[in-house]
Amino acid sequence: MAPTVHEEAGPRHDAASGLVYQRCRWCQTASFRKLLCPVCASSDLESEHSEGYGVVVRSSVVNRYTGVARNESLVRFPEGFVFRCRVVGAAPNLIWVGARVRPVPGTDPEAGEVVFELCDTDSRTEWF
Template sequence: MQTEREETGLRYHRCRWCGTASFRRLLCPVCASSDLQSEHSDGLGVVVRSGVVHRYTETARNESLVRLPEGFVFRCRVVGAAPHLVAVGARVRPLAGGDPAAGEVVFELCEPPRRDDWL
């Protein structure tokens, strides 16, 4: 069984009709084609939105949007710092030992967060 994540990086799909990259989609989000080709990404990305979400539960979840250079954005959890220290623009990579088959891709910060946020 092939997982979405290899030794390092992620598996994603690219539409053979229009070239749009997507993650965990059955159809292309642009042209709705089902002709998707599986490709591999090194998984290095940038946080484009970070935050703590209190949606439908009593507990808070660390939920961020990460953009990968292949052209897709997806929601994931970023670890390596307290949720309020995960800043927009922070570089992230897939966490070793994660289990995308369980339904969640977890990223970790490439560099520790800066502690000058109180200035």
């Protein structure tokens, strides 16, 4: 059975294959969870695979809607896209800019958010 257009455009993730993101066939811009290219507004997006490893470029602690503090970070990937997500593996206030992260095995982005974990909790060096 052939996948529907929605299935092709939607993000997928598993621990073995990493993340599936989209690249615009017109301007080559990489994006994640977009229906249109954020640069040229083309809908001609091609799915590509990323290993899923990225680096935190911004991190903050939020506790709205719940009484529990959680981390919300912007993560940059080598393929050229930035994605807002939750990073686990340390206290929410101890996620630092420059930390290497990877997808948490067993999370399903189709059912909700994509969650990342710290690759190395001892290292505070920039990855790229």
